[in-house]
Amino acid sequence: QSALTQPHSVSGSPGQSVTLSCTGTRSDVGGYNYVSWYQQYPGKAPKLMIFDVSKRPSGVPDRFSGSKSGNTASLTISGLQLEDEAAYYCCSYAGSYSWVFGGGTKLTVL
């Protein structure tokens, strides 16, 4: 069970769209539709942004959307805002009621 692979950093300008990727294997991302995404500000606890690949909890702006193709899940943030600058982590079910996180992506809003 290895950590999911995420790009170390991504950047974008306000108003633009950015897509963060999360690559796993058929044993996790590719095998189940249980991918979630978390936003984390420095010194704070993670916040759930997307669950079950593409669903948003109440209160999360619809600028945040998720998708999956094969072993890679993606988080797209449209209409980028300064407040979106944070670290983003993906997480996937890995079978046998266990879980695995990604290495995280630092999003910079220029």
Add this chain to the structure above:
Amino acid sequence: QITLKEPGPTLVKPTQTLTLTCTFSGFSLSSIGVGVGWIRQHPEKALEWLAVIYWNDDKRYSPSLKSRLTITKDTSKNQVVLTMTDMDPVDTATYFCARIMITYGGVLRLDAFDVWGQGTMVTVSS
């Protein structure tokens, strides 16, 4: 309101055993599909899933740390306890507990860690 809370900062010596208690409110760990997990984060590093215990007392551990971890629950006290043996300075990290609700018995749930504690800093040093 659903809350989870870890204890205050902890200092342990190398080779000692760490015991962390997560105290939660606003939900029951006896409800079908509900679990509480532990996740840690090394300074400036990624989240790492450690363990989870479910309503039915099913326990799952990270394969890389399984030999050192034990997770238990006290449903009456709304607490989940994680113990980690043989602590090493590399285990210095912030430890979070979080609720998870999984799809089970045909009932769809979030299948994600939806509510987190604020985290507690654990330092391993002699």
